[in-house]
Amino acid sequence: MFTLHTTRGGVHPPQYKDMRDHACRFIEQPKRVRIPMNMHIGAPCKPVVAPQDHVYVGTLIGDGEGLYAPVHASVSGTVEAVVEEVLPTGVSSYVVEIASDGKHEADPHLEIPTYTTQDEFIDCVRASGIVGLGGAAFPTWFKMQAPKGKRFEAVVINGMECEPYITSDFRQMMEHGDLVIAGAARIARALSIPEVAIGIEDNKPEAIQHLQKIVVEQGLSELIEVLSIPTKYPAGGEKVLIHATTGRDVPAGGLPVDVGCLVMNVTTVARVEYFFQTGRPLVYKVMTIAGDCVKNPGNYLVPLGMSVHEIIDGVGGFDREPRKIIMGGPMMGRTIDDIECPVIKANNAILFFHDQAILPDETPCIRCGRCVLACPLGLMPFALDGAARRSDTAALDEFAVMNCMECGSCVFSCPAHRRIVASIREGKDWLRSETARLTKPKEA
Incomplete structure (x- = not known):
């Protein structure tokens, strides 16, 4: 079905995948969450709740139109405030603050979605609030629509997780491989895409073997192929992965659909399937909490809108004070200086560094190439x-x-x-x- 192709460039940073064998666990629940309405690429949502409203886990609190993804409550409780403010990213957005009642009750109106047509399937995915969970946060439903005159010829699923430290995708493949494979098959069939490639770096042999076994057990070998791809950063880059699995090159300024590919993160695929099995929208994010300061590093299931401050408390605090906090990985993540900032859909790790925070001073470019x-x-x-x-x-x-x-x-x-x-x-x-x-x- 698929043939591996050599990619250009790349580097080999230290892996630091120390959390790979730490099973995902729930974090201590926050007392309140502050959920921004702009957790996706596209137009921010508008709040559809008001102060004193009671909400449940999964209640719709933000909706929009055009390129957007709906926003849902991640705790049950009472809406305390709906305010517009400047977030730590420098962007202004409405934020819905919810005081948790500690009951964690699911919205009684949630239903398992059904569909009979491709358009209905995409509408269901839109209602889930799911975005690209590898960090891009592009609304998944919008990505599934091929522009007029173009069509998808392959689904390319990104299980590479090439950033140092981060292991949240690896844990999803190991703990919820059945959702990954079932979701890949559902997406391919609903969108009439004939083949699926799941690319995983060869430093994760357990995940490769696990998913390959599930593919065989579910009788999907003619539809889905799990590929072992040489470890090299950034092998998980969208354009890099497309070339590695299909040999196709996305043109400058172009999109994956220009070469017939729909690219999705492995956790995104699992979350799509989870939504169709349970009716529960995206309200949690699996995150790797690590670094040389954290007392209890690991992979945690974190409610959207939980502050970094409460996450620190939820994992037992620090052995020593960090000099640098990074949202994401050390290669592409962003340093933050406000621990009150909330977790959003794009976040897949928080790293706390002390010794490794010190970087050498810049010197003039020597044109070494x-x-x-x-x-x-x-x-x-x-x-x-x-x-x-x-x-x-x-x-x-x-x-x-x-x-x-x-x-x-x-x-x-x-x-x-x-x-x-x-x-x-x-x-x-x-x-x-x-x-x-x-x-x-x-x-x-």
Whole structure:
């Protein structure tokens, strides 16, 4: 069905997968949650509840239109406030604050969804509130719609989890492999897609063997193939994984559907199947809590909207105070300085570092070209770094800054310790603002 293809660039950072054998467990329940309405790519939802309303786990609290994903309550209790505020990311959004009653009661109106057509299936997925759970947070239902004139020829499921430290996807494959395989089959059949590839790095042989066994047991060998892919960061990048499994290259500025692929994270697939089996929307996130400061690191099931502060308390606190807190992995995650910020759908790890927080000072670029060799998309990171630092709009566009997926391979390989990805992010913001300014219609 599928043939492995060699991918360009990439690096081999230390794995630090110490939490791989720690089964997922519930975290101590929070006293309150603060759930933002913009936990997805697209238009923020509008709150549909008001202060003093009683809600249950799974109650709809935010809805929208266009490109969006509905938002649901992650605890049962009373809505204390609905306010618009600036989040730690710098973005303004409505936030629904719910005081938990400690009962954790599911909404009595939840029903197991049914469908008979492709459109009805996609509507069900939309109602689930599920987004890309690998970190992208793109609404899953929207991704399932092929534009007019295009069609999906393969589902490519991302079980790579190539970021150091993070093991939440691995635990999902080991603990809920049946949901992964059943979900993959359901999605393929509902969308009339003829084949499915599940890509897993070869440093996870247990997961590969486990899913392969389930595929055979469920009689799905002609539909689903589980592939062992050489370990190399960022093998889990969407475009990189498509090339590795199909040999196809997504064009610059293009989408996976342009080469006939629907790409989904392995936990996203499992959550879709869980929704169709139970009717329960996305209200929890499996997260790896790790680092050299945490007393009880592991993989935890965390309610959306729970603060980092309460997560720290829920896992027993610290052995020593962290110097750096990262939402996500060390390669692509973002440092936070506000432990009151809430967990959102895009978060799959929180890392707390003390010793490993200290980074070497930057020195001038020596034009060694290691960043170019490491880039999986064939870009010139050193040139983008320079263009961003001098706000060179033309150079940023010429060297295709918007094609960068910010994987951090360039930073890892740089002997001068240049903060290349940080520069590139600033360069993207600059290019967007300049493009908007230059294309804005002149006032009469």
